[in-house]
Amino acid sequence: MIIKALELKDYRNYESLDLKFDEKTNIFYGNNAQGKTNILEAVYIACTTKSHRRSKDREIVKFGTDEAHIRLFLKKRDIDYRIDMHLRKNKKKAVAINGIPIKKASELLGIANVVFFSPEDLNIIKNGPSERRRFIDMELCQLDKIYLSDLVNYNKCLEQRNKLLKDISSKFYKGGSIKDTLEIWDEQLINYGKRIINHRKNFISKLDSIMKDIHSSLTGSDEKIELIYESDVDIDNYHEKFADSRNQDLKYCSTSVGPHRDDIKFVLSGIDLRKFGSQGQQRTVALALKLSEIEMVRNATNDDPVLLLDDVLSELDSNRQNFLLKSIGGIQTMVTCTGLDEFIKNRFEIDRVFNVCQGKACMD
Ligand SMILES: Nc1ncnc2c1ncn2[C@@H]1O[C@H](COP(=O)(O)OP(=O)(O)OP(=O)(O)O)[C@@H](O)[C@H]1O
Ligand SMILES: [Mg+2]
Numbered sequence: 001m002i003i004k005a006l007e008l009k010d011y012r013n014y015e016s017l018d019l020k021f022d023e024k025t026n027i028f029y030g031n032n033a034q035g036k037t038n039i040l041e042a043v044y045i046a047c048t049t050k051s052h053r054r055s056k057d058r059e060i061v062k063f064g065t066d067e068a069h070i071r072l073f074l075k076k077r078d079i080d081y082r083i084d085m086h087l088r089k090n091k092k093k094a095v096a097i098n099g100i101p102i103k104k105a106s107e108l109l110g111i112a113n114v115v116f117f118s119p120e121d122l123n124i125i126k127n128g129p130s131e132r133r134r135f136i137d138m139e140l141c142q143l144d145k146i147y148l149s150d151l152v153n154y155n156k157c158l159e160q161r162n163k164l165l166k167d168i169s170s171k172f173y174k175g176g177s178i179k180d181t182l183e184i185w186d187e188q189l190i191n192y193g194k195r196i197i198n199h200r201k202n203f204i205s206k207l208d209s210i211m212k213d214i215h216s217s218l219t220g221s222d223e224k225i226e227l228i229y230e231s232d233v234d235i236d237n238y239h240e241k242f243a244d245s246r247n248q249d250l251k252y253c254s255t256s257v258g259p260h261r262d263d264i265k266f267v268l269s270g271i272d273l274r275k276f277g278s279q280g281q282q283r284t285v286a287l288a289l290k291l292s293e294i295e296m297v298r299n300a301t302n303d304d305p306v307l308l309l310d311d312v313l314s315e316l317d318s319n320r321q322n323f324l325l326k327s328i329g330g331i332q333t334m335v336t337c338t339g340l341d342e343f344i345k346n347r348f349e350i351d352r353v354f355n356v357c358q359g360k361a362c363m364d
Contacts, residue, residue, distance in 0.1 A: 030356035
């Protein structure tokens with residue numbers, strides 16, 4: 001897959017932007033706060049519908065305007081695609097593929113695969129479980145439409161069940177028997193929940209085996225990384241645990257059991273990396289995780305993803321830089337950096353360079 005061009009209108013600090021990318025390495029350099037990350041973010045949104053920074057649409061629309069446009073041109077297996085995205089401050093985003101509007105933005109997932117590297121990847125390891133669930137959901141949704149639909153359905157049921165728990169707790173509740181009403185949602189939630197757990201376990205087991213190899217080549221040491229999917233419930237005791245938690249759920253008006261509570265554990269040679277790993281060990285695992293993502297996309301789609309590297313090179317020591325550059329050779333890459341430092345000049349085969357300055361990106 002190759003991203004050919006990007007056009008922006010009233011997007012963040014860009015009034016208007018028109019970029020043609022090279023098929024290999026594109027560098028965006030410039031001082032801080034000029035709009036480098038904004039370009040990578042726009043590409044990521046056009047491919048995944050979401051900002052890697054978790055920004056809302058209304059935050060992305062240029063200050064002082066009401067709507068923003070992103071247009072991305074790409075080529076996949078010799079077929080050209082044009083993705084049009086219309087972001088509005090107070091409405092859902094509108095998306096069209098080759099001029100044909102799609103009903104749900106999520107239908108876009110899977111057309112274009114991107115892998116985003118940024119220093120914040122470390123948060124996947126260091127932060128709380130919701131960061132890791134977001135990682136796994138973003139990855140799986142890009143690769144598996146069935147997972148996407150199961151997840152959407154699960155979240156809808158969860159929301160409905162939680163709403164019902166709140167309604168029941170209100171003294172004005174006049175619905176049918178609590179048991180009967182709750183059971184309708186319980187059945188559906190458990191059904192989708194089981195599917196989600198199965199998908200995720202499967203994904204983590206594949207990721208684990210790819211990551212073991214990458215991590216050991218990256219460190220050249222005996223340290224062994226292991227990824228474990230920690231499920232709140234087993235498929236077999238899901239019903240039982242769910243039923244046992246009903247009184248508690250009614251008390252707290254929220255659903256306490258299910259994959260929305262699950263986590264992934266990173267274990268490095270027997271220790272919990274999140275709690276006991278050094279900063280360097282965590283960084284290395286974060287890099288191995290991202291490199292494994294590339295491999296997962298390749299295996300699932302038979303195609304290379306596009307890589308977005310936001311400010312990551314300067315964070316890595318030279319061994320890890322070399323490994324990264326070697327691993328991504330041949331894949332279309334967009335890199336941001338503050339200066340065209342010597343190390344980039346020497347190591348990268350730079351194919352196109354853009355200087356980013358105050359919401360303009362000019363080819364050098
Ligand atoms: N909705 C918006 N409208 C206008 N400008 C915005 C909006 N959101 C962010 N900005 C501006 O975009 C700029 C930041 O852009 P970006 O994060 O791409 O910078 P950068 O070049 O990656 O900087 P750094 O090197 O520090 O990472 C800031 O000046 C910020 O004020
Ligand atoms: Mg930036």
